[in-house]
Amino acid sequence: MAFYSTKPLLSLSFLFFMVSYSYGRVNLSSTFKVKAVNLGGWLVTEGWIKPSLFDGIPNKDFLDGTALQFKSVTVGKYLCAELGGGTIIVANRTAASSWEKFRLWRINETSFNFRVYDKRFVGLDTNGKGIDLVAVSNTAGSSETFEIVRNSDDESRVRIKAPNGFFLQVKTEELVTADYAGGGGWGDDDPSVFVMTIAGRLQGEFQVTNGYGPNKAPQIMREHWATFIVEDDFKFIAENGVNAVRIPVGWWIASDPTPPKPYVGGSLEALDKAFTWAQKYGVKIIIDLHAAPGSQNGLEHSSSRDGSQEWGLTDETIQESVSVIDFLTARYAKSPSLYAVELLNEPLAPGATLDMLNEYYKAGYNAIREHSSTAYVVMSNRIGASNSTELFPVTSGLTRAVIDVHYYNLFSDIFDNMTVQQNINFININRTAQLNQVTTSNGPLTLVGEWVAEWQVRNATTEDYQRFAKAQLEVYERASFGWAYWTLKNVNNHWSLDWMIKNGYIKL
Structure with a gap:
């Protein structure tokens, strides 16, 4: 009986695996869904996530906005x-x-x-x-x-x-x-x-960098980027059932290392590290343009200077946003960890009109496709838009297009007096209906890009939170692309997936 060595076969198999891995893992199972966490408050500052970041600002009562x-x-x-x-x-x-x-x-x-x-x-x-x-x-x-x-x-x-x-x-x-x-x-x-x-008050990226000033801000921000999210976080994520991260970035990252004042350089280097860690632990990345030039919603998380919403008022802000998307996709297109690029986070209606949004989404999609045929392109629904399917026409005929919806049992007085069970019922009934409306067999994929196991209920027990989180997981896993918890780390415990997992509130 002849003996045939298996080494050549193993070598070929290994080579095939590495080639597939190096070019974006395109052979993913069709049943794969994103179970992600947002790295909020890291590369785009939100003061409520980490208030201590602002502690050293002189006369901090008087920040921009x-x-x-x-x-x-x-x-x-x-x-x-x-x-x-x-x-x-x-x-x-x-x-x-x-x-x-x-x-x-x-x-x-x-x-x-x-x-x-x-x-x-x-x-x-x-x-x-x-x-x-x-x-x-x-x-x-x-x-x-x-x-x-x-x-x-x-x-x-x-x-x-x-x-x-x-x-x-x-x-x-x-x-x-x-x-x-x-x-x-x-x-x-x-x-x-x-x-x-x-x-x-506003406590965003503009406020923290302009507040510390050009001499001190670079040191403060680089220390924050180096310590808030670290390699062990990606290891923890991978070991606890999370397979992706959604990373908010600001438009100034494309000008690193010398972005326009008052922004400081270094966030691009931090994003590079995230891609290295993601590849090491098998985690996928969704890059999210969270803060666009001029601010797309006037909120601190879009780095508005004074609460004004000026994105889209000029063609320049749209073109600059497309350039940012082009820059980021070109930089990471060959990384096996790049899974999706989100063109814009939470544009606010009616200031961000549907026409200007469609114009931008088309241009952003084309910019991504110049560099990648496999990256998913995520388009965020507008805050305040009455029609959750308004982006269906712009996604028609596009490949790997995803619509992002955000579901919070917060920020509306309808939740103020809801009981534990009423909140859970709202998830099971109302959110199911809303998700079903945007999740169609022949339409774009759907991502619940932000949700959290927090509510307006006072004195809720651990079991109450566990039931609330479980209800959301069961509903949001029906989204055809997946979901992303907001956020990994937060001084407010229930907003921190890290804390929620470690303390037994959520199990994936």
């Missing part, structure tokens, strides 16, 4: 940009709403611009005596730069120093001027004193 209201102590009414901007500043409002909010642009820890409702900046009227307060300029310069001086005994009481060196004072409800020399006390008889209320 902080919304301030000022009530005159002498007339007892709020400063207001008349008509929302374009004319004078008055002090005649008994209650504060949109026109009475002044959003900060931080120049440094003591100097600021004030942006009003219609996006103009507060400044001095240069056409008159140079002391009347107006909001007419679309750009901010030295004549629109102010200082806020707080009372050391009561920090809610402030004075505002104008660029001419004088303080603002309220002479009448219709006349606010910058001609008070100072020297008075902080009592209710001083026309230069205001009671300040912080009516909103």
